[in-house]
Amino acid sequence: MQRSDLSREDATEVTPSPELDATIVRRLGDMGVSRRQFMASLTRMASLLALPPSMLPQLAMAATSPTKPSVVYMSFQECTGCLESMVNSFAFKGGGTIENLLLNVVSIDYQETLMAAAGAQAEHQLASSTAKSGYVLVVDGSIPASANSGYFVSGGRSGAERFRSAAANAGLIVAVGTCASFGGLPKADPNPTGAVSIKDMMASLGIAKPLINVSGCPPIPEVITGTILLYLASGMPALDTLLRPKTFYGRTVHSHCYREESFEDGPRVKAFDDAASRKGGCLFDMGCKGPVTKAACSSIKWNQGLSFPIQSGHPCMGCTEPNFWDRVNKGGKKGFYVPLAGSYDD
Amino acid sequence: MTIANIIIDPVTRIEGHLRIQAYADPDGHGGGTISKPALSSSTMVRGIERILQGRDPRDAWSFTQRICGVCTVVHGLTSVRAVENAINVKVPKNADYIRNMMIGGQFVHDHVMHFYHLHALDWVDIVSALSADPTATATLAKKNNPNYKPNNGLLPDAAYFQAQINKLKTGLVNRGQLGLFANGYWGHVAYKLTPEQNLLLTSHYLEALGWAREIVKLHTVFGGKDPHPSLVVGGMPCTLSANTGAVSEDNGGTSLNTAGLAAVKAALDRMKSFVDQVYLPDVLLVARGYKNWADFGATAGNFLSYGEFPDPALVRTEMVDGAIDYPAGYLFPQGVIWANDLKRLMPFDQAKVTENVAHAWYGGSTAALHPSVSTTTLQYTGPQPDQPDYMLDEADRYSWIKSPRYDGKPMEVGPLAHILTMYARNTLATDRLVRKYVDTYWCGTAANGGLALPFAKLNSTLGRIFSRMLETKIIADQMAGRAAISNWSIPAYAGWYPLFYANRSGKYFNPKAFTVLASPSTLPDKVGFGFTEAPRGALGHWIKINRTTGMIDHYQCVVASQWNAGPRDGAGAPGPYEQSLVGHKLAALDKPLEVLRTIHSFDPCIGCAVHVLDPEGQPLVTVDVSHLGRLV
Ligand code: SF4
Numbered sequence: 001m002q003r004s005d006l007s008r009e010d011a012t013e014v015t016p017s018p019e020l021d022a023t024i025v026r027r028l029g030d031m032g033v034s035r036r037q038f039m040a041s042l043t044r045m046a047s048l049l050a051l052p053p054s055m056l057p058q059l060a061m062a063a064t065s066p067t068k069p070s071v072v073y074m075s076f077q078e079c080t081g082c083l084e085s086m087v088n089s090f091a092f093k094g095g096g097t098i099e100n101l102l103l104n105v106v107s108i109d110y111q112e113t114l115m116a117a118a119g120a121q122a123e124h125q126l127a128s129s130t131a132k133s134g135y136v137l138v139v140d141g142s143i144p145a146s147a148n149s150g151y152f153v154s155g156g157r158s159g160a161e162r163f164r165s166a167a168a169n170a171g172l173i174v175a176v177g178t179c180a181s182f183g184g185l186p187k188a189d190p191n192p193t194g195a196v197s198i199k200d201m202m203a204s205l206g207i208a209k210p211l212i213n214v215s216g217c218p219p220i221p222e223v224i225t226g227t228i229l230l231y232l233a234s235g236m237p238a239l240d241t242l243l244r245p246k247t248f249y250g251r252t253v254h255s256h257c258y259r260e261e262s263f264e265d266g267p268r269v270k271a272f273d274d275a276a277s278r279k280g281g282c283l284f285d286m287g288c289k290g291p292v293t294k295a296a297c298s299s300i301k302w303n304q305g306l307s308f309p310i311q312s313g314h315p316c317m318g319c320t321e322p323n324f325w326d327r328v329n330k331g332g333k334k335g336f337y338v339p340l341a342g343s344y345d346d
Numbered sequence: 347m348t349i350a351n352i353i354i355d356p357v358t359r360i361e362g363h364l365r366i367q368a369y370a371d372p373d374g375h376g377g378g379t380i381s382k383p384a385l386s387s388s389t390m391v392r393g394i395e396r397i398l399q400g401r402d403p404r405d406a407w408s409f410t411q412r413i414c415g416v417c418t419v420v421h422g423l424t425s426v427r428a429v430e431n432a433i434n435v436k437v438p439k440n441a442d443y444i445r446n447m448m449i450g451g452q453f454v455h456d457h458v459m460h461f462y463h464l465h466a467l468d469w470v471d472i473v474s475a476l477s478a479d480p481t482a483t484a485t486l487a488k489k490n491n492p493n494y495k496p497n498n499g500l501l502p503d504a505a506y507f508q509a510q511i512n513k514l515k516t517g518l519v520n521r522g523q524l525g526l527f528a529n530g531y532w533g534h535v536a537y538k539l540t541p542e543q544n545l546l547l548t549s550h551y552l553e554a555l556g557w558a559r560e561i562v563k564l565h566t567v568f569g570g571k572d573p574h575p576s577l578v579v580g581g582m583p584c585t586l587s588a589n590t591g592a593v594s595e596d597n598g599g600t601s602l603n604t605a606g607l608a609a610v611k612a613a614l615d616r617m618k619s620f621v622d623q624v625y626l627p628d629v630l631l632v633a634r635g636y637k638n639w640a641d642f643g644a645t646a647g648n649f650l651s652y653g654e655f656p657d658p659a660l661v662r663t664e665m666v667d668g669a670i671d672y673p674a675g676y677l678f679p680q681g682v683i684w685a686n687d688l689k690r691l692m693p694f695d696q697a698k699v700t701e702n703v704a705h706a707w708y709g710g711s712t713a714a715l716h717p718s719v720s721t722t723t724l725q726y727t728g729p730q731p732d733q734p735d736y737m738l739d740e741a742d743r744y745s746w747i748k749s750p751r752y753d754g755k756p757m758e759v760g761p762l763a764h765i766l767t768m769y770a771r772n773t774l775a776t777d778r779l780v781r782k783y784v785d786t787y788w789c790g791t792a793a794n795g796g797l798a799l800p801f802a803k804l805n806s807t808l809g810r811i812f813s814r815m816l817e818t819k820i821i822a823d824q825m826a827g828r829a830a831i832s833n834w835s836i837p838a839y840a841g842w843y844p845l846f847y848a849n850r851s852g853k854y855f856n857p858k859a860f861t862v863l864a865s866p867s868t869l870p871d872k873v874g875f876g877f878t879e880a881p882r883g884a885l886g887h888w889i890k891i892n893r894t895t896g897m898i899d900h901y902q903c904v905v906a907s908q909w910n911a912g913p914r915d916g917a918g919a920p921g922p923y924e925q926s927l928v929g930h931k932l933a934a935l936d937k938p939l940e941v942l943r944t945i946h947s948f949d950p951c952i953g954c955a956v957h958v959l960d961p962e963g964q965p966l967v968t969v970d971v972s973h974l975g976r977l978v
Pocket residue numbers: 253254255257258259260261263281282283284288289290291310316
């Protein structure tokens with residue numbers, strides 16, 4: 001198998017462009033961010049997004065635009081894990097972090113977990129933010145297919161109706177998390193509430209809008225914010241057949257996994273805390289789904305590159321893939337500790 | 347039905363989907379007083395317990411973890427403990443130390459974020475902060491947070507606060523895009539802090555976001571990511587790295603290498619210093635401005651705690667003794683308080699826990715049933731959505747939350763229950779420490795930095811906020827270690843991290859967990875009970891494993907916010923949220939800020955509270971668990 005280190009290659013491709021026009025530099029000053037800090041953040045982000053250097057001015061323009069694009073973030077059948085993850089990226093810390101820029105870049109006009117307004121004032125905020133067109137609608141959670149079921153009601157309105165009216169004027173819909181992207185946990189067998197993904201809900205409501213799926217349970221923080229920034233800077237990113245940005249979902253966890261040598265040559269882990277596990281042996285026999293899971297966990301990793309599930313000793317659960325809760329493995333069995341069917345030798 | 351004249355739907359700055367209806371006697375000036383119990387309803391379900399039937403018990407933690415992405419560790423761990431209890435397997439000391447730190451880290455993270463990001467805007471007027479005098483704010487910061495130096499290692503000065511004002515103005519106000527701060531109750535007469543106090547707390551709101559991102563690294567090292575870190579039945583999946591250096595293809599290794607362990611230590615130190623330097627003094631600052639909130643928000647005075655943070659030092663033989671078997675060794679006691687009587691801490695008996703669905707959208711018996719047998723044949727009979735005049739009726743069924751009861755009574759769970767049970771027990775050093783802190787900060791004189799409030803008023807909106815801060819302090823010190831406090835006769839404590847570190851080459855996993863599950867016929871014939879004290883309170887899971895297939899037959903969760911946010915029971919007794927709102931005086935019924943203050947003081951987590959479902963008319967979801975009757 002051909003293996004390459006994508007992150008290393010990309011880093012050499014991107015060199016910061018020194019050209020920032022005067023308007024951008026002035027706006028940065030207003031935001032309390034120095035040109036140097038800004039370029040450093042931008043370069044880091046661009047390398048994460050695998051953008052060519054020629055795109056940097058566009059990214060800079062998006063990041064300092066005088067009116068911030070509006071983001072309306074709505075939650076349905078979810079667990080708030082996606083937002084928790086995103087907050088790890090959307091920090092205000094320091095002046096030059098990309099997170100701070102993102103805070104200044106977009107205006108989050110509706111987000112129930114964080115917004116000050118409540119009740120009638122929150123509903124008013126939702127109505128006014130979705131009256132103008134062109135906002136980015138971020139959605140987490142699946143939605144019960146039947147509006148009358150009572151399985152999701154908020155402000156007296158069903159999930160389907162809340163979604164329909166919020167989507168009406170949206171310029172782009174981003175389904176964040178595996179529940180919104182593919183139905184996720186609520187849709188797991190036997191799907192007690194008749195939950196559907198955002199894509200299926202759009203189809204049944206006849207909504208034709210651009211959609212990006214950012215799957216993961218939850219997705220990596222920078223994958224969520226990076227996707228939004230990528231869109232603002234350069235329009236619709238290249239997507240895979242499951243509508244996920246190829247930048248983040250182009251490779252399997254296995255293809256970048258640092259344990260891949262022992263996948264081929266052993267010794268593989270046979271039980272948690274055995275000698276092979278302390279050496280960092282391959283977790284395939286413990287049920288690892290890395291070979292069939294497209295995600296950036298083994299390259300970008302989590303919480304500023306600190307670790308990812310395999311590095312912390314647990315097999316990959318495959319959480320960025322559709323129906324991962326119900327994947328049938330070796331011996332026709334479901335389960336996160338049941339090895340994949342097939343050998344995946346390459 | 348009384349038509350509610352106060353409706354908050356959606357209740358924001360919580361986890362999940364909650365509707366509050368209340369009725370106030372109008373005062374003729376737009377305000378009024380709530381004179382009877384309110385109505386608390388959750389309006390979203392997913393059906394997680396149903397989804398668990400027939401699945402591998404080893405997988406259950408990852409499903410229940412998704413009950414809530416905020417309480418992610420505790421729901422996973424409660425499941426792991428329920429399975430370990432069902433199969434009689436004990437875990438190594440290191441697993442208990444790491445679990446304690448993961449739960450403890452979650453407490454510190456959740457409580458601090460709750461105070462600043464979910465609750466503060468009920469007390470802090472951001473618009474007022476914009477008119478603060480930066481020099482006076484710097485003077486206040488020096489007095490209130492003398493050891494906190496976010497200004498490149500220095501105390502924040504006038505220029506620092508001016509920059510904060512500019513950041514808010516250029517980032518939000520000047521562009522006319524207030525974003526998350528749009529449409530709050532700014533300027534409401536119930537806001538009492540000065541512009542400088544508002545600016546200081548707004549600064550800390552912003553800084554706490556950056557802090558939170560750093561401290562979750564503890565979960566990333568031990569669990570690989572956060573939220574939803576990895577766990578395993580039988581111990582922990584992480585283990586000490588054979589390679590102390592960075593992981594690599596050539597050298598392998600795990601996250602528990604030199605750098606990973608240093609990151610854990612750094613996260614714990616950051617937790618401790620932020621709690622001491624910022625959170626604790628800020629809670630006292632807010633409390634001094636709102637002392638009258640010790641007069642509102644009391645519940646009936648019945649408190650329940652399952653117990654949490656077992657002391658792994660009590661384990662004698664690894665894999666045979668388990669710390670969890672020693673209730674006396676729990677940092678938070680296992681126990682029950684009735685009618686505010688702190689002289690008697692009654693023992694907890696899990697057989698006395700029941701669930702009642704008389705006012706919830708579930709069919710089947712409306713009798714109180716133990717979770718190991720409670721049926722889940724359920725149906726939505728509420729009003730149709732998308733119609734005008736959507737209104738819930740407290741005489742009818744009105745929520746997806748069941749009403750849990752202990753010995754037939756509604757109970758308050760959470761920080762106030764933890765602090766009161768520790769106060770009542772008064773045996774461990776940490777119990778005595780709780781007494782000293784309450785005496786000093788809550789009851790003590792203003793001259794000595796106290797609030798000069800009567801002890802009995804801890805059962806209140808303000809007391810809940812105070813207790814949440816106090817338990818955070820106790821836990822942060824327990825993780826990182828605590829020096830002796832000689833004038834209070836409190837001995838030093840090494841701390842879970844140093845104790846784990848000294849034992850780090852020991853075991854992390856008991857392989858028996860997976861081997862016994864592979865031969866289910868040898869499993870004991872019992873219902874497994876797993877419990878945790880979550881940041882929001884008592885959390886229990888009950889599991890029955892099939893002894894032929896080895897798969898899950900029955901799974902039931904009774905969670906913290908269910909205790910607090912549940913509806914009326916068959917006898918009409920309201921749940922704690924509903925009860926706590928009686929007596930609230932509102933300045934303006936159309937801006938019910940006062941109601942939010944008390945509801946938020948419980949830190950609602952509604953995704954947690956609702957996890958069961960059974961759509962009407964679909965036989966596949968009618969769960970027959972009558973055969974389990976013999977198990978209790
Ligand atoms: S099977 Fe899993 S642990 Fe093994 S190399 Fe692939 S991704 Fe890594």
